Amino acid sequence: MLLTGGGLFALAPEGAVTAEIAAQETEALTVVHYTSAEGLQAIIESGTLRAGTYVTLPTEVEGLTASEIETSLEIQPGRAAFSTTFEVPQSQLVIPENGPLTSGSAVQFQLIEPVTPGPFTPTPE
Numbered sequence: 001m002l003l004t005g006g007g008l009f010a011l012a013p014e015g016a017v018t019a020e021i022a023a024q025e026t027e028a029l030t031v032v033h034y035t036s037a038e039g040l041q042a043i044i045e046s047g048t049l050r051a052g053t054y055v056t057l058p059t060e061v062e063g064l065t066a067s068e069i070e071t072s073l074e075i076q077p078g079r080a081a082f083s084t085t086f087e088v089p090q091s092q093l094v095i096p097e098n099g100p101l102t103s104g105s106a107v108q109f110q111l112i113e114p115v116t117p118g119p120f121t122p123t124p125e
Helices: 037-046 066-073
Strands: 002-004 007-011 017-021 028-035 082-089 109-111
Touching: 028 037, 028 066, 037 082
Parallel strands: none
Antiparallel strands: 002 007, 007 017, 028 082
16 A cells, blocks of 8 residues: 555555555554664664654565565665564655655655654564
């Protein structure tokens, strides 16, 4: 699924956006955020994920190793060392300026407002 402008749209298997509204903006969506050990420490100290933080859907990275996640999400080596999965209202997600998909074809969003994340877990190598 993909949040665009005023609603949530379904993604076709090849990544094309369809015009079918899948849910209301106020419904919660489960997302995942990845970070390095240093990033984790900063998040713990601040207690939140900042506005503008990138997240993806858990189904986009299911079964991938940390290095495969880094490639798929286009993040630097080591930045998939830890993850947190949490729910956020769909109205608090926007499509990043660089588009709804990474070059690895993973769906991506950015948080509009800071969020208190759930617990972090190490990502399997």
